Amino acid sequence: MKENFTRHIRFMLPLGSLLLSASLLAAPAPRFQDSQQPAPDNTKTNKDQAPPTADQQKMNPADRAISQKIRKSIHDDANLSTYAHNIKIITQDGKVTLRGPVRSEDEKSALQAKAEAVAGAENVTNKLTVAPAKQ
Numbered sequence: 001m002k003e004n005f006t007r008h009i010r011f012m013l014p015l016g017s018l019l020l021s022a023s024l025l026a027a028p029a030p031r032f033q034d035s036q037q038p039a040p041d042n043t044k045t046n047k048d049q050a051p052p053t054a055d056q057q058k059m060n061p062a063d064r065a066i067s068q069k070i071r072k073s074i075h076d077d078a079n080l081s082t083y084a085h086n087i088k089i090i091t092q093d094g095k096v097t098l099r100g101p102v103r104s105e106d107e108k109s110a111l112q113a114k115a116e117a118v119a120g121a122e123n124v125t126n127k128l129t130v131a132p133a134k135q
Helices: 002-026 043-047 061-075 105-119
Strands: 088-092 095-102 124-130
Touching: 061 088, 061 095, 061 105, 095 105, 105 124
Parallel strands: 095 124
Antiparallel strands: 088 095
C-alpha cells in the first residue's frame, strides 16, 4: 500500500509542477498605464445624447427585423470602414435613427441610403458624425 502511494506521489508531483508552470505562463502580464494619459472613457459622450438612444430600441419583431436588415446590408459592404460597421441602428415604431462616427461624408451617405432602402426615406434620421482621420 505504501509503495502504491509513493508511486502516485512520484507521478503527481512533476505533473502538478508542470500544470502550475503552464498556468503561470498563460496568465496575462500586468499592464501599467502611463499616469500622464487618462484611460479612454466616452461615458459623458454617451450620457449627453438626445433620444432616441440604443437602450430605447424597441423589442417588437417588426422593429428588430428592420434593424437586422439594415445591419446585414452594412455588414455585407466590405468598402465601409470599421467605424461605419459599428454604428448604432435604433428603430422605434418603424422610425430608424443612425448614430455614431464614420470616416467620411461618402460613408455617411452610403449608410443613410442603406437604411432608406429598408425603412423608407421618410423613416430615417441620420445623426451620424464624421470622425477626424487619425494622424
